[in-house]
Amino acid sequence: MNIENILQEAVIEAVKELYNADINASQITLQKTKREFKGHFTLVTFPLLKISKKNPEQTAQEIGEYLSKKSPVVSEFNVIKGFLNLTIAPEVWIKLLQYINDNPEFGFTPVADDAPLFMVEYSSPNTNKPLHLGHIRNNLLGHSLSEILKANGKRVIKTNIVNDRGIHICKSMLAWQKWGNSETPESSGKKGDHLIGDYYVLFDQKYKAELADLQAKGLSKEEAEEQSALMSEVREMLRQWEAGDKETVELWKMMNNWVYAGFDETYEKLGITFDKIYYESDTYLAGRDEVLRGLEDGIFYQKDDNSVWADLTAEGLDEKILLRSDGTSVYMTQDIGTAKLRFDDYPIDTMIYVVGNEQNYHFQVLSILLDKLGFEFGKGLVHFSYGMVELPEGKMKSREGTVVDADDLMKEMIDTARETSQELGKLDDVSPEETENITQMVGLGALKYFILKVDPKKNMTFNPKESIDFNGNTGPFIQYTHARIKSILRRAKEQEIAVPETLSTDITISEKEEGLVQLLAEFENIVKQAGNEYNVSLIGNYVYDLAKEFNQFYHEYPMLREENEALRAFRLSLSKNIALTIKKGMKLFGIDVPERM
RNA sequence: GCACCCGUAGUUCAAUGGAUAGAAUAUCGGAUUCCGGUUCCGACGAUGUGGGUUCGAUUCCCGCCGGGUGUACCA
Numbered sequence: 277m278n279i280e281n282i283l284q285e286a287v288i289e290a291v292k293e294l295y296n297a298d299i300n301a302s303q304i305t306l307q308k309t310k311r312e313f314k315g316h317f318t319l320v321t322f323p324l325l326k327i328s329k330k331n332p333e334q335t336a337q338e339i340g341e342y343l344s345k346k347s348p349v350v351s352e353f354n355v356i357k358g359f360l361n362l363t364i365a366p367e368v369w370i371k372l373l374q375y376i377n378d379n380p381e382f383g384f385t386p387v388a389d390d391a392p393l394f395m396v397e398y399s400s401p402n403t404n405k406p407l408h409l410g411h412i413r414n415n416l417l418g419h420s421l422s423e424i425l426k427a428n429g430k431r432v433i434k435t436n437i438v439n440d441r442g443i444h445i446c447k448s449m450l451a452w453q454k455w456g457n458s459e460t461p462e463s464s465g466k467k468g469d470h471l472i473g474d475y476y477v478l479f480d481q482k483y484k485a486e487l488a489d490l491q492a493k494g495l496s497k498e499e500a501e502e503q504s505a506l507m508s509e510v511r512e513m514l515r516q517w518e519a520g521d522k523e524t525v526e527l528w529k530m531m532n533n534w535v536y537a538g539f540d541e542t543y544e545k546l547g548i549t550f551d552k553i554y555y556e557s558d559t560y561l562a563g564r565d566e567v568l569r570g571l572e573d574g575i576f577y578q579k580d581d582n583s584v585w586a587d588l589t590a591e592g593l594d595e596k597i598l599l600r601s602d603g604t605s606v607y608m609t610q611d612i613g614t615a616k617l618r619f620d621d622y623p624i625d626t627m628i629y630v631v632g633n634e635q636n637y638h639f640q641v642l643s644i645l646l647d648k649l650g651f652e653f654g655k656g657l658v659h660f661s662y663g664m665v666e667l668p669e670g671k672m673k674s675r676e677g678t679v680v681d682a683d684d685l686m687k688e689m690i691d692t693a694r695e696t697s698q699e700l701g702k703l704d705d706v707s708p709e710e711t712e713n714i715t716q717m718v719g720l721g722a723l724k725y726f727i728l729k730v731d732p733k734k735n736m737t738f739n740p741k742e743s744i745d746f747n748g749n750t751g752p753f754i755q756y757t758h759a760r761i762k763s764i765l766r767r768a769k770e771q772e773i774a775v776p777e778t779l780s781t782d783i784t785i786s787e788k789e790e791g792l793v794q795l796l797a798e799f800e801n802i803v804k805q806a807g808n809e810y811n812v813s814l815i816g817n818y819v820y821d822l823a824k825e826f827n828q829f830y831h832e833y834p835m836l837r838e839e840n841e842a843l844r845a846f847r848l849s850l851s852k853n854i855a856l857t858i859k860k861g862m863k864l865f866g867i868d869v870p871e872r873m
Numbered sequence: 874g875c876a877c878c879c880g881u882a883g884u885u886c887a888a889u890g891g892a893u894a895g896a897a898u899a900u901c902g903g904a905u906u907c908c909g910g911u912u913c914c915g916a917c918g919a920u921g922u923g924g925g926u927u928c929g930a931u932u933c934c935c936g937c938c939g940g941g942u943g944u945a946c947c948a
Contacts, residue, residue: 305889305891312893322928581946600946601946606946633941633942635942726885729886731886733878736886737884739884742885742897742898749887813887817886820897828912834908837908
């Protein structure tokens, strides 16, 4: 039951009858008719002129006449320049609404056991500092993309690669050892990730102080860096860790676990989950093995100092280091190892990496390297690249301490939502628990929607104040529309007006209502398109349109007071399905919608 | 230098190569105030620049200009 498909087939038939030519669906440009013209769908005839060998108006006229005569769904048509505007018969809209109503999962494709398997990697934190605003965009995109793929009938494994090894975590460890006085998350009352982050910052401060001291004694910056006692202690620690020194590994485990507990709290609040988590401490050796295998096979080469390189000049890129002269791994090595382990673990068809656009080059190289190493999935990997998030005040810079912490931001959003609803006193009659629940939905919904509605690849500005506005293109507005429809349905029930299961086709509905049904039916196509193009933001803009259109409709037509029973049934049913579609759309964004707010 | 990405109303965002480039917000004017924070109508206002491809370009190609990112034996 997809009107566009029906029209497409009808047009194919028309072209065959009229011009004796076979065309396929991709040659047909069918779009929604612009507001200012009469009709529902518009056929652009320009692409068909070569076949019809007539001018645009004639071609449109002929196809229009054919369709209105032969197709049961087309009731009228008009031609403006080369555009053929088709009006769909009113009872078709009622039947379509009935169909949507009968299929609660309308728009979603069920996931078959043998459906293509997608693995989506996102979040990918370092264990030396808490999550920040940039991670929020990453997490939201990864989660939403996964939901959209599932809605398109794909099997999805959500994965996270935790960067838990390396010099950065050693810095936190050393600072804690030296100046920590056995502080723990419990004893300090700090979240584990924040605690570790604080020690990372502390190390940096002490290190800088040390450098300043050395430079004051007349050393150059480079000499100071070389002679730093702190840095050499950190390096020693990393060596100990790599050698498996028991004490170091124990400390590392303990502190990492603090961080994980902190991350888990943040993820839970954001509504983010993973099916499988990988740790770089488990994968970097596999990467080294793969690189060495590549070296043996002559895919890579070794320099005199024993470092291993890939020559990518044939691909128009530079040379890329894969193993340092001391034999240790670099970032790329680890990603190769992680990829290998993943494909050993699962029969992945498509691997999607949700990683910021500053790593575009990295993934270009990774794709080539995996391919060279003989992994057939290499070529097809998808780097879901997204832009930076800035604030109205400007860019976030960790050096200047202008990084927005994820936990702080979420709290701020929820607090604002609470204040707003308290001011308006709308939740006075609901329980404190429910109020808190709704407050969270609204605060986080505002944040999520604002970030997800923007084209991922673009840099964006996140404005907290604007995001939580109850008017305009915002999450709360959409949530509010949903709550309002639910309220109408509650009232209908109170007044013992039932929303009937079947609709009568024997009523006259307005153009506005036809338009709403059309918009409602579009959901299916939007979900498909979003899944095929990995274009998350499509969903948000669609749901907002739907909510906005409903609000106009709601003020124009009576629902509970409508005397014509069949018409009232239609409107209530329409409202109900709009609420359901809003809910489904927001689910793809990981946004909850309250029943009341 | 080279590579990739981005330039759209004052601002934040839209627009599978299609009609007069849409919203939101801000500002200004009017109507309505009837289930829930109203809503509706109007005004104002934009494709960085120069070429090319074609029936038709915000979109594709080339050259400039502006911004971002990358190009590390960091991750």
